[in-house]
Amino acid sequence: MSIPRFLDIEYCQTDDALFPTAIAWSLEDGQMKSVVIAPDEAWVPDGADLGDIDLFYLEEQGVPILELVRELHEDLPGQTVYVDGIDPDETLIDLIFEAVKQEAPFEIAPIAELVTDLDAGTLEDRRRELMFEEGLEPQLPENGVYALLLIARESGLLDDLFI
Incomplete structure (x- = not known):
């Protein structure tokens, strides 16, 4: 079974700047990677x-x-990578890849396109409930990915052994 991939990005957003600070994504086997991002100098005005x-x-x-x-x-x-749909994920991915003059090798889609039996508002409520129930800190991107994996499991999109 090929499992869906998920991604979450934490970011800085002020009147002066918008840039990613950390990112996490899931792999084919359900594991995840998470890194803090060294900002490109063009992202941070003097x-x-x-x-x-x-x-x-x-x-x-x-x-x-x-x-x-x-x-x-x-x-x-070549993957479709699912996000929570509430952050400026597409803009942040574009910033990352534009910094090295490349295009992203994957497409971003909101989880509502994967889990179609729930509307976007219900999905967001469930994601927040799972974060609370599991004691997850919402500002850590790996926790955001984990919550999306849990939603996918609840929806029957992946087996229990993956997470």
Whole structure:
């Protein structure tokens, strides 16, 4: 059984900037990868107000964009990758790939296109319930992916052994 792939991105959004700070995605076997992203210098204007984002941490601990793009190319080629549908995921993916002058090797779609027996609002409510029930911190992208995997399992789209 080929299981759906999921992705979640955490990001900085202020009046001065919008850029990804961390990303997680699921693999064919149900495992996931998660990385902090070292921002491209074009994403952060000089003197920009970044709210509570620790730019030094991202620069020191983050994965370089080129390395991230390489991993996404290896893990998700030709896939439809499902997201929660409430974040600017498509814009953030475009930023990542435009930084290295490439196109994403996958398509982004909201989970509502995969789980069609529930409307988008109900799916979002269920995702939030699962985050609470499982004690997951919503600001961690791997937790967002895990919640989407749980929804897919509840909907009969993957076996229990995958998660």
